[in-house]
Amino acid sequence: MDFDDTPAEAEYRRQVRKFLNAHHDELVHGDGEYLNEPGVENIDDLRRTQALLYDAGYVGVTWPIAYGGRGGTAMQQAIVTQELALAAIPALANFVGLGMCGPTVLAHGTEDQKARYIRRLLRADDMWCQLFSEPGSGSDLAALRTTAVRQEDGTWRVDGQKVWNTRAQYSSYGILLARTDHTVAKHRGLTMFVVDMRAPGVTVRPLEQMNGDHEFTEVYLDGVVIPDIERLGAVNDGWRVALTTLMNERLAVGGGGNEVGVRLEALIQHARERLPGLPGDTQVLARQALGRVVVESLATRYTGYRRLTAIARGDLPGPEASAGKLSAVRTARAGADLGVRLLGPEAVYGRTSTGEWLWPTAQASVPGTAIAGGTDEVLRNILGERILGLPPEPRTDTQPVSAGREGRS
Incomplete structure (x- = not known):
């Protein structure tokens, strides 16, 4: 493996470094040592930093041009990431949207959804969160009990509770995994939606962590109405859609x-x-x-x-x-x-x-x-x-999940 920049890559790196130096006073900087600071108390400044970087072409480097990306290479993205680290620029404000939500919309969303959401997500005009885990289903995600019931007018009524949602208190939208069929095996009865975090019935409560931060939240959904045009993928095909999110999340978190x-x-x-x-x-x-x-x-x-x-x-x-x-x-x-x-x-x-x-x-x-x-x-x-192809662990969870919802606690 050749670790040296090609001439084109070296020129691209020079351009990135020149921009960061020229706009140093306009960008949020940490001390360059702890990768996730500054914290959420500086969220507005972090959003402005992401918008400035996007306008310069350094956010969404590899994303499709048609939806606001730059159509660049993975090496260009790696160069940007390296230079941001050297300049002590902390994690971008909308890192959940960039690492998990955006790739899911790109892979499974309609053309209308991509056109409406992706560019604003890249620029942090809209913050995004991920609504997966629940009090009774964290590692066993497919056992979730938040329900989405289709109404006569074609909309979906969602009821349930999510937890450990990063930066949901600042988010305009989230990707939501909900149960739409209780009569089939749990992995087969899920559907993914885009939910408006400002919709009636959505309540967000920050959680204090043992390090003093408030990055995580719990989210309550009480009769939240989601139009069918905000569905990601087919009905009851949510597990396949969720795997896209999870694989990108693991790539984003060190992968x-x-x-x-x-x-x-x-x-x-x-x-x-x-x-x-x-x-x-x-x-x-x-x-x-x-x-x-x-x-x-x-x-x-x-x-x-x-x-x-x-x-x-x-x-x-x-x-x-x-x-x-x-x-x-x-x-x-x-x-x-x-x-x-x-x-x-x-x-x-x-x-x-x-x-x-x-x-x-x-x-x-x-x-x-x-x-x-x-x-x-x-x-x-x-x-x-x-x-490794090892035999799977014995499973006792292939039966349907009974209807029900997590109550407030």
Whole structure:
């Protein structure tokens, strides 16, 4: 694999870097170490940053030109991602829309839906969220009980509860998976919709996480009316549509070679500062732990580049993205744990030269990332069955899901 830019790629990189330097004061910057900060308290500034980047041609790089994308290559997108990281630009405001919702609309939406939604999604004019998990169906997504019942006028009435919905409090739209048939096996009775988050009957409540953030929410749907033109895919074919979302989500969360949590370079600098003050035997163990994190981070990064190359050739994200997500989260957890251990007793106060929040916050945040897009256990099952060809686990969940809805709690 050639890691050097071609002349065309080098020129493209120069253009991206020139734009970021010229517009430095107009863009939101973090300290470049924790990948998801600044937090949602700066959501309006983050949206303006995404709009500015989109107008310059650096959001939706590989998306179809007809719907507002740039029709570029996966390598150009990788260059943009790398340069944004070097410039300490945090995760884009509408990263759920870009990573999960948009690709699903592109793959399964009508021409009308693509024309109405995609360009505004790319520019963060409309924020998007994903309404999948429920209090009783997280890893077992197909067991969900939120119902969509077709009315005489052709619309759908939706009732139920969703949880762990990222940035739903700022979203204009969401993709919603609901049960439309209780008489068939659970995977076969689901349908996907686009839901207007401002519609009557939609209630959004932010959830406070153990790291103090409010990225996640719970969403209640009480008699929400969705027109049939907002259906994504065929009736009762929602599981196939949802797989598109899930595969793209796993690609987005580390599956494309991107890092999760604290940047590798920040951990290396942290180790440079802290290692000399450790006892000899402890220092040896810490160096070994750092070496493992570095090797696994680089392996995840470069393996992800191979997946991006395959996607650039027209392939859809497959189960391989599950391996990338597993690896990225495992490495992020090991890096955050090492960062805290290097602090020693100071970890109680969380004070480091890079800020008093970085390592304890990272350690508290990674468990949530391990759940997002499928738990580690679910991903291992996918890899075992679909990649290694191992016998599937015994299943007792192929029967229809009884009618019902999650009540308020």
